[in-house]
Amino acid sequence: MPSQKIETGHQDLVHDVAMDYYGKRLATASSDATIKIMSVPPSSASGSAQSQQNQPPLATLTGHSGPVWQVAWAHPKFGPYLASCGYDGKVIVWREGASAHNPNEARSLPRLWLIRWEHLHLHCPADGSGWDSARIDQAHPVGVTSVSWAPSTAPGSLVGGAVGAAPVQKLASGGCDSTVKVWRLENGAWKLDCFPPLQKHTEWVRDVAWAPNLGLPKSTIASASQDGTVVIWTAGVKDGDQWEGRVLMDFKTPVWRVSWSLTGNILAVADGNNKVTLWKEAVDGEWQQVTTVEP
Numbered sequence: 001m002p003s004q005k006i007e008t009g010h011q012d013l014v015h016d017v018a019m020d021y022y023g024k025r026l027a028t029a030s031s032d033a034t035i036k037i038m039s040v041p042p043s044s045a046s047g048s049a050q051s052q053q054n055q056p057p058l059a060t061l062t063g064h065s066g067p068v069w070q071v072a073w074a075h076p077k078f079g080p081y082l083a084s085c086g087y088d089g090k091v092i093v094w095r096e097g098a099s100a101h102n103p104n105e106a107r108s109l110p111r112l113w114l115i116r117w118e119h120l121h122l123h124c125p126a127d128g129s130g131w132d133s134a135r136i137d138q139a140h141p142v143g144v145t146s147v148s149w150a151p152s153t154a155p156g157s158l159v160g161g162a163v164g165a166a167p168v169q170k171l172a173s174g175g176c177d178s179t180v181k182v183w184r185l186e187n188g189a190w191k192l193d194c195f196p197p198l199q200k201h202t203e204w205v206r207d208v209a210w211a212p213n214l215g216l217p218k219s220t221i222a223s224a225s226q227d228g229t230v231v232i233w234t235a236g237v238k239d240g241d242q243w244e245g246r247v248l249m250d251f252k253t254p255v256w257r258v259s260w261s262l263t264g265n266i267l268a269v270a271d272g273n274n275k276v277t278l279w280k281e282a283v284d285g286e287w288q289q290v291t292t293v294e295p
Helices: 046-051 103-112
Strands: 014-019 025-030 034-039 059-062 068-073 081-086 091-096 116-118 121-123 131-136 144-149 170-175 180-186 189-192 205-210 219-225 229-235 244-250 255-260 266-271 276-281 287-293
Touching (some): 025 068, 034 068, 081 144, 091 170, 131 189, 229 255, 229 266, 244 287
Parallel strands (some): 014 068, 068 144
Antiparallel strands (some): 014 025, 025 034, 116 121, 121 131, 205 219, 219 229, 229 244, 266 276, 276 287
16 A cells, blocks of 8 residues: 655644544644644545645644643544643543534534633533533643543443443543553543552553453553553453553563554554564463564
């Protein structure tokens, strides 16, 4: 598949790129303190892709007061939500107005995506269009480095006991305070869902990734740290079940990213030695390295 170049229009480094569930839009995070929403050019005709390189972004979201480290789209089952985290210590959850999806209103998109401040909350215009947001102020006081949505499938839904249960909106976040935190949306507000925060790392948590869940009776989160370790966190499906952490490996170098396969059974780890390793959980619960990808 030929590569395509998309000009974002950011004025500084781009730290993260996330494609939405349908593969039609990109969200980019930058040191210029903005998030840009871009349409993905079609790959069928090289000419049309080229013509879209210089198209303006669909939206420029401003709400952070420092570099934005990471962005993550929610599963469309929850609605058009986008989460972002930044150096300012904030996690912002953005929501797009339904009318912005109407192709007949394409000419009005620049207006629809406008946002404004009021009472320290970022929200959309009164007509319900544009993007709305909820804040988790001081989520990590020193700075937030990563966020990851919980899967849309409720844990245990294939085993019993949770069949038909409404999915719960949750987020995991990692920060410069060396902790991982789990957040739950309850009555319109994001509240800490694990106390105390999850802590096995000794330096910045660089990335967190919530594993996809095929209905198994547990939740799994992987966290990567500047201290060179990757920790696998697991919890049961019952309210009050505590998260337990196990160190996957000490890589002896900073670990930058962790990413799960679509089925949630293989974990990819990118470290400071320019290596990507793949890990799989064995029947006995031990994690084994299955392959290494080197530059």
